[in-house]
Amino acid sequence: MTGKAVQMGRREILKTGALAGAALAIGIALPARAAGADKGGQAFLPHAVLAIMPDGTVTLYLPKTEMGQGVHTAIAMLIAEELEVAPSAFSIDIPPGDSVRFGDISQSTGGSTSMRELWAPLRQAAADTRMALVMAAARKWGVKATDCRARDGVIHRLDETSRLTYGEVCLDAAAWPLPAGTALKSPDDYRVLGKDQVRLDGEAKVKGTAQFGIDVRLPGMLTAALQQSPVFGGALRKVEEGAALAVAGVRQVVALDDAVAVLADNYWSAQQGLAALEPGWDEGPHAQLDQSAIVEPIVTAVSGPGTEAFNQGDVAEAMKASRQTVEAVYQQAFQAHAAMEPGNCVAHFTGNACEIWTGTQIPSAVRKQVASATGLPVEAVTVHNFLLGGGFGRRLEADMVLRTVQIARRASVPVKLVWSREEDVRHDLYRPYYADRLVAGLGEDRKPVAWRHHIAGSSIMARLYPRYYKGVDGDAVEGAKTIPYTVPSRRLEWTRQESAVPTSWWRGVGGLRSAFAVESFIDELAVAAKSDPVAYRRDLLRDPRAVAVLDLAAERAGWGRRLPEGQGQGVALIHLWDTYMAQVVEVEARENEQPRVLRVVVAVDCGQPVNPAGIRAQVEGGVVFGLSATLFGEITVAGGQVQQSNFHDYRVLRMNEAPLVETHIVDSREAPGGMGEPPTAAVGPALANAVFAATGRRVRTLPLARNLWV
Amino acid sequence: MDYRLRIDGQDHAVSVPEDMPLLWVLRDVLGLTGTKFGCGAGLCGACTVHLDGAAARSCLTPVSMATGKEIVTIAGLSSTRVGRAVQGAWLAQDVVQCGYCQPGQMLSAAALLTDNSDPSDDEIDAGMSGNICRCGTYQRIRAAIRHAADELSA
Structure with missing residues (x-):
């Protein structure tokens, strides 16, 4: 594949949905006029x-989904x-x-692409507009x-004899061709970029008026509760509708191949109806599937040869000539997303049109997938998007929307489907189990x-973009193919190892897995x-930006200072x-106790900071998300079913x-x-390294809290 | 069953089963969607409201136990001095990210500060550990609670 073809493939990937690991298109431009904004x-x-x-009024049509990451505020700042x-x-x-x-x-x-993608075209569009x-x-x-x-929406003559507002001249501006290539500001003249900006969506969220997908209510709408086959790949065998229909408020039972839904006047009645149903299931081929049968082939794979993803020098020769060898195998668990807003969608199917109301990271891809699933032309499908109560990659998939459409096609009214937390945890598309x-x-x-380095696990890219999968998952090997350290001879191999557990994007994507393995290993x-x-680490670095963040974090943390007994410091660099x-x-890690994370010092060079306040928020939140996964996060399978169901057994960090x-x-x-x-991505290995410093125990299989003292 | 509910200072009449959780009466019967569904099991705190000033998980509170009580949701939080201080502190500390758990967080914080106007860090942790935030805004929530406590004692 030529470089150009690779880039086109990635462009296509960017446009069709997943962004993880994709290189950024350079020189992309906005259409000159807003289609559909007449x-x-x-x-x-x-x-x-x-x-x-x-x-x-200046209306900003957000081209990205706000899911807490502050993209609404950052986009507004660019413009x-x-x-x-x-x-x-x-x-x-x-x-x-x-x-x-x-x-x-x-x-x-997704894939931390928004600012990288929008930085050039949005500022250019705004400058040309000005x-x-x-x-x-x-x-x-x-x-x-x-x-x-121009200043603050007003155009001034330099002699200050006259002024006109943007509103006063906008129709005249509209009658002329739009200028192109207007010079952008020098960073020295920035008044917005690089300055702390409080969140623009903060007030609605503090007042409680912010509307999420789950808050959508339509006239005549029924609300549905769902049970999907508890065993992966199972099918609905029988369902006696009567018991559910006897529950007050229940209107309809919809039996699907692998799921059953109860439609009612409200969600509580729907849940009561579902509880009364006692559906029978054919458990299918995975009824005996246990965790060990999933994990063993993944771990076994990395001790054998894999598909070459990268090679530099003669590793075998260099290894022979080396003075000492070090070897380690790391294993990272399946993760659920567990966004606070459980899965939900409203769909109204009328036969010749389908309207969707949901919070999604991929509104245009959802539209195409609904069209494909219903046989409707794309133009007959409307996807209204909302604020997301957390995304983390879960809403980069259309499965929840397509499930709702299946049900709505069998109803004559709009249907709101709400996943219970138990369904949300048991029927996620999980962060893959990986071995390195x-x-x-x-x-x-x-x-x-x-x-x-040999990586084995499920390939998300191969499932979503089979056309571009050439034997190596480009996302999964990110952060392993290129590492910050200079090593003369280096080889990377990949083995795709699937199981019945469905997998997808999860905050940190492939780079997160690489970071845990590479940063634990170094x-x-x-x-x-x-x-x-x-x-x-410092001795192996060449890139001054990498050296600078490493030095800054070490200095601000007081690296190497004497700590009380039972405490330790760990570092990671990405x-x-x-x-x-x-x-x-x-x-602090005391024997037989859960480790207690006291402090995390983060140094970051993310190029020109757009909103430093937003960067700090992403650091604080991302660290907590990564600590949850590293310490506790673990989805396991027994009898073909996910064993976790809610926040008591799928633990996430709490305030204490x-x-x-x-x-x-x-x-x-x-x-x-x-x-x-x-x-x-960076906090997991830093934690494991700190735990080693405190205890002398190297935890190579996550989650850490369960495996530290065994 | 017919129930009268006093929610954010307004009277509402509903006819629902007695075991229907207050959460679904609020969200699906009355259309008051500021109170959020997170887990349905009292594990995450997203659905927190006040019943006569005390924090309660509305997903586990049958409507029959809420009738006759003063119910406060996020929409009515600003009616009290503590509630206003909490919301002001949340804005001042730029706490929210996705925002979905935050109504419950603020209701829990207001109940905590009503009981204890000057909570220590440990008391804040103890009072707030029933509320999960997946975006990880805990550090700012702590700061906002201290901010509100300072505001209230000024």
Whole structure:
């Protein structure tokens, strides 16, 4: 495959849904006019993301989904800087799924891509829009555009003899061709970018008026409760509708091949009806499937040969010539997403049209998938998107929408399907179970001269994008193919190993898995070399940005200072999603007790910071998310069924377990890197390394809390 | 059964089964969707409301136990001095991320501060550990509760 073909493939992937591991398209542009945003000639629609009205209203059509990561605020800041309006000045519109509307900009949100993707095109669109408005004012005044300047939605003549608002000139601007290639501001002139901006969606969320998908109510709507085959791959054998229909408020029972739903006036009645049903299931081929039968082939795979994903030098020769070898196998558990807002969707199917109301990370892909599932043309499907009560990759899949459509096709009214927490945990698409085997040969100076890494697990890319899967999962090997450290000979292999457990994207994606393995292993090499973990890493780095974050985290954490008995510090460094991050975790780990994370110090260089306040929030939250997974997160299978069901047995961090997180942001003028995944990816290995420092125990199989003292 | 409910200072009449949880009466019968469904088992706190000033998990509170009591949801939280201080502190500390758990967090925080106007860190942890936030805003929630406590004692 040529480089160009690879890039086109990735562009296609960006547009069709998943973003994880995808390189970013360079030079993408917005369509010049907002298709589908017709204001009847009464507005200036310079680009798909903006509409300016004569009354001064500036509407921002968000091309990305807000799921807590602050993208609404960050997008408003990108545009505000070059348009010369306040970030809070926008009227916000969440547009429906539409693969054409935003041109090359993907409406999908994930893989820490939003700022990397939007940084150039949105600022350019905003600058060109500002220039169009300034030129319109200049025409009115009969002066040159260079004799005018824009500030806070107002165009001033430089001699301050006149001023016009954006609203006053917007229709005139709309009548002229849009300027292109307007010069962007120098970072020295930034008034918005790089400054702390409080969240623009904060007030609605604090007042409780923010609307999530689960809050949608339509006239005549019925609410459905769902039970899917408890065993993966099972089928519904029989269902006696009578018991459910006898429950007050229950209106209909819908039996599907592998699930049954009860439709009622409200969710409680639907749940009561479902509880009365006692459906019978054919358990199918996976009825005897247990966790060990899933895990063993994955672990076995990494001790044999795999498909080459990367090779540099002659690893076998270099390994032979090395003075000492170190080997380790790491295992990372299946994870559920467990977003606070359980799965839900409202669908109304009328025969020749289907309307969807849901919170999704992929509104345009959902639209296509609903069209494909119903046989309707794409134009007959409308997908209304909402704020998400957490995404974490779960809402990069359309399964919940398609399930709702299956049910709505058998009802004559709009149907709201709500997953119980138990269904949400047991019928997730899980972060894959992975095994990583690493072997390194150390030279005379104790530095690695040979490095062999083999990854095995489920391939999400192969399922979603079989056309682009050429034997290696490009997402899964991210962070293992390229590592921050200099090793003369290095080989990476991959083995795809599937099971009946469905898998999908999960915050941190492939890079997270790589980070745990690589950053645990480099720590083991430091131990073998009898070297300090920070100093050992530092000696292997070439990239000054990586050195800078490592040094900054170590300095701010007081690396190496004397700690009380039972405490330890651990470090991890990543360069992923175009962001450099180092974390130092301080932990207290007493024998037979759950480790207690005391403090996490994070140094990050994510290029030009867009919203430092948002970066700190992503660091604090991502660290907590990663600690939940590393300490507790574990989905297991017995008898073909997921054994966990709710927050009592799928534990996540609570406030009493949450550490103090300190964020230190490196000032930079480089293009922005991603911030959604890195904090989650880096904290796991930093924690495991801290636990080793505190206890001398190296936990290589997660979750850590369960495996530390066994 | 017919019930009269006093919610955020307004009287409502509903006809629902006596064991129907208050959460679903609020959300699905009355259309008051500010109170959130998270787990249905009292494990996450997303559905927290006040009953006569005390925090209660509405997903496990039968409507029959809520009648005759003063029910406060996120929509009515600003009617009390403590509630206003909590919401103001949440904004000042820029707490929210996805925001889905935050109505429950703020209701729990207001109940905590009503009982204890100057909670220690351990008391904050104890009072708030029933409320899960998957976005991980705990550090800012702690700061916001201290902020609100300072505001209330000023």
